Amino acid sequence: MKIKGDLWLFNPHCELSILKEQQHYTPPKMIKKVQNDLSVLLAWLVGDGDSVLIEKQVVNKAWKELLHSVVGIDFKFVTSKEVKESKIAFNAVKSWGKSPSLVSDFHFLPPKYQQFYEWNRQLKDVFHRQFGYNILTYIIDNEVNRAISSTRIGKFCLDYQEVVNEIENVFIKNSFGVIMKLPYSSSGRGILVLKRNEITPSVQKWIESALNQQGSVLVEPLLEKEFDFSLLFKKHNNTIEFLGGSSFLAGLTGQYYGSGLNTFRSYFSDLEWESIMKIITLIKTKLKDEKRLEGHFGIDALVFKGANGERFIHPCVEINPRYTMGHVTLGLQKAVPLHKKAEWRIVTKHEVTDFVAFQKEMEQKHPLSIHLNKVQSGFLPLVDVNLVQNYYAYLLVEDEEI
Template identity: 30%
Template sequence: MSNFCLFNPEHEIALASNLMNFTAPKAGRMLRADLGFLPVFWAEEGDVILVDDVDSCQNALDDFLSDCAWWLKTADKHLPHVVWTDGRRMDRIPLPSSIDPWGWDPAVWNRLSRIAIDKALLPSLHHIEQIRLLAHRRTAARLLAQLSGTGIVGEAFECQTMKEVEDLVARYKRVMIKAPWSSSGRGVRPFTPDKLLEAPQKKWIENLLHQQESVMVEPYYNKVKDFAMEFTMTHDGQVRYEGLSLFHTDHTAYTGNLLATEEVKRKAISTYFSTQQLDDIKVKICNCLPSLLTPVYQGPLGIDMMVVEDGNGHLLLHPCVEINLRRTMGHVALSLSPTHGDEVAMMQVVYDQHYQLKITK
């Protein structure tokens, strides 16, 4: 029996829309089409991968393999033999035993329900709505509240009225206001008391309160470094730590991940704070997540973190900026990272008429 895998990078925008018949923005559709081969990096032998167009996806994978064969050899990575499909002639593919999308949302459920696969493999729409509610940024705020300690920083508040927002902006002077559901830094804006007086900015908040019923407000933190921890919530309700993700962003948009062993990544982070503090937070997260997520969510997830500098120049750890209840580019990077040695590389998504996955020294 095989897994039925697919890359739906428009997932978070689809969650925000909450529409069954959701049409992704052009960039999301292009990303899905150009990088639809990504599941091959975590698939197992004989798995099925759903793509928009089989020929173009296989060509894109061939281009990647031609360009990056040196790294796969260095990292001792071997890709499985998989079955590609565009959803037609499903009678010709192996019968799947499970479905593994990038992330679950009403739109991907609708897409999969129209394909000739066993509908018993699909979660119910009620279950999809429960996953969507857990993907609300309030879940990250709830986890954050359980991770306090020495050298730890971070607060987040859910506001359902403009008055609540105004009070927090007046209290903290400089804040980040976030939509409950948004994608890759979109739906996140900095605010000060003066900016809150600007009609277009206030309207943006009012629209979010109307459309998504609340907003999240967080004090502004002076970020020094982004990173993440990747996990998997197992079927028996346990949390399995998968590894660190050291990534780069450009104005909140993802640009690339470091490919290296866990040891090399831990050494890099230890320039900011002790690995013991890192391990303590990892253990706390593994202990706290089951009560927040079970029995609703099973599968891969990532927790974005950051190193911040306080007003006295001290470095602190913000242990939960976001929870991504989906597979992440950090998981992809882990699939392509070596398990031993000191070799490092950078995995990047670049755009030149088409999106491409690149690995460079």
């Protein structure tokens, strides 16, 4: 059985696998739940004839046909068992992010595919927060108007006392709070926020564990955030293409909740937009000769309020050297008319206890209208509600123009 196209894998645990440098890596239960429930979102990244690897075999036919009607290309959902038993062949293998564990993730494939996911140990440094920190300092050194100053970007600390001292220094200058980050983390994990200058036993344990496992901790001032956004790129050889930007919703520790569509430019003043354009140019300049970075990547950034209420840009909170939900957002935008206001969201069981009831209610409140492969208005489920357990995703297009 021959299928033209590529096989895609959603592996949100890639950063944690890189930290452990383990081929046979078992992700935490929470990350596994993200993978199982949201792997179908890769439908917004794939090309014509591609296949998306999913956990469950039976996908609701009506939902799949609805999805195909707006994605606008032919693609398939397949399981590892189906691939192995049917001996389906692919042109190439692609993943959300590169990692050592792709060897075990693709254990069901014959050896000829290993060329697509062989692990290069030099990539580990690209996934370390220091890599993004270096991009940030490069942008600051080039004096971008309204960009964050070097005094507000924090530092990497290598031992417990240095962490404690830096927390003290940050609170002296910034009463808003402190945020500590592990060098390798994913899906909002590995981040701790302190609103008070108090090292409790649990905080001490977190710091000591972080240093023991990863060797350093990034200690930063907690900024009074206005909104998050991402700048999305694709690099091939020494050429970097800016694909677009997206504003997004995120929790205090970085959990992704969704994004608005078609409104990115409207978030910025003309002066801020000039700075964004300069930041994009600087990112291209800084990374064009970086041999270890290849393919799609995203730069997470934010706009925050200063002490006097003025707005500043933090141009690189982190770099994600892989596909991101921002790239999914750009794919979703193609399914919505440019003049329509829309958003897509990811919700959890903590927010919506019954996904089936929620979907029925939203379908009744917001009837779906599709014309010429675009959602003109209404509610579109982005996952098969019968297959998800902890995470649900949907698109909502309002019947009004921007």
